[in-house]
Amino acid sequence: MTLDVEKVDSLKQRMAEFIQQLQDDICGALEKLDGKARFREDKWDRPGGGGGRTRVLEDGAVLEKAGVNTSVVFGELEEAFAKKLQGQGRQFWAGGLSLVLHPRNPYVPTVHANYRFIHQGAKAWFGGGADLTPYYLYEEDAGHFHRTLKAACDKHDPSYYPRFKATCDKYFYLRHREETRGVGGLFFEDLGGDLEREFEFVKDAGRAFLPAYLPIAERRKDTPYGEPQRVWQEVRRGRYVEFNLVYDRGTIFGLETKGRIESILMSMPPQARWRYEFHPEPGSHESRLIDVLRNPRDWASGG
Template structure:
């Protein structure tokens, strides 16, 4: 499994580099609209580190954040590879969710992945989330992730494009994948206390392990590869749309909804904070400004 871990970790770095380049290109080509006079946004890159309970190195990653750009008000693209032992709370959660026997006897883990959240300047351009990851323990390994669209002003044709593109990348792996992962996203990105979805959905999976590591990794890669063709055309279409103060207000309220979900329900946020990862990197997903009515 050592080689597979290395391969997965390297892939997440490759995907990160492709996305960062594509987003900075969007900034460079933004020559119209209210924010065109700003300097083209660039990612600030910070190395993150994690220290285990014993004080030893426990991995880390790169936190890449762009703030105040022409297109992106705030966007983060983080990668990490972390390892060590799970604490008692994380062990209990893992045993309850996956039924893994022996976690208390051997609580070692290894995890690598990429996580992205984009909050836009123009309220007509949709916010978005994407992540893919691999998780290993001595008792099991699995993949997870996906992407979902979070517009504050919805366009049916944008939603259709986002879903159609993801389906096109998933269908070669079996036509049952897209319907299953779409429903999974609808259920996972639901906010019970608001009785509504966080956005217009996408695809999501967790605990994915067929026993064929190569096949499962390829599926995970295509979840990541689908992101840019699913999302970038929507930004290009909406980034110059005229907007009003009412539109901006709607965007801030929707961001409040997004923050509620990430702080109350998101498993990745909880896992990152409970296992001692850099808090700034974990909370990168929060919007720069939000509003509650």
């Protein structure tokens, strides 16, 4: 299929506008949730073409660290890396929003989302998704997150949610730990259909983030906790770091395209720990989480 360059250029412009508006909406809602801290903004230019708008909130009442970034970068890829992507040639354009929220309270889950549009040579495609990483498992929270994302999918194609949920479980998997990073969500890459229709889906998926996550954070943010829960949270954050540095495509893409390092690594938690031979007590709430991470469940239909 021949790529319509004019349509792709139009999609680039509209995607850039959409992600910047979504960034504004999400940051405004998160500042309201936190009630204390505000985002600082850094605008940056990429040598070779493009740049971005990084927003980071730190030391909040609810959010210990939050990053909500947008970028539009273009230019020429290194030849070896260009061959690893799905397009053709070394010329590329990539626009996207990426966010990671690390709450202070261990009972509030960490969450990640990313929505992107990439054009490389004679091919253009959308990708992205959202996933939830709890430290303590509440089945109603996992169910709410998944059902909200499923509703966004179902508006476009009832096959989307089961496909993208399965892909998410497979992608966010730490092979060296034999466990998923969290309870999943959606992950999609290059749907292979009409780009205009796919853009409509990406917009609905992006707009579903706040209603999927905010009610969970509101419900758990004031739950009492102590040092043992904080230690467990930091141990699990260590797993988050392991995935992002070893497997995450977005991190690799940012580094390979010579993006801004501070923006690429804003996904790292403010504090994490690695404990030698650390295993939760059998039958504990912590152990129950590990059982679920090793056996993904169908959360949208009740687990």
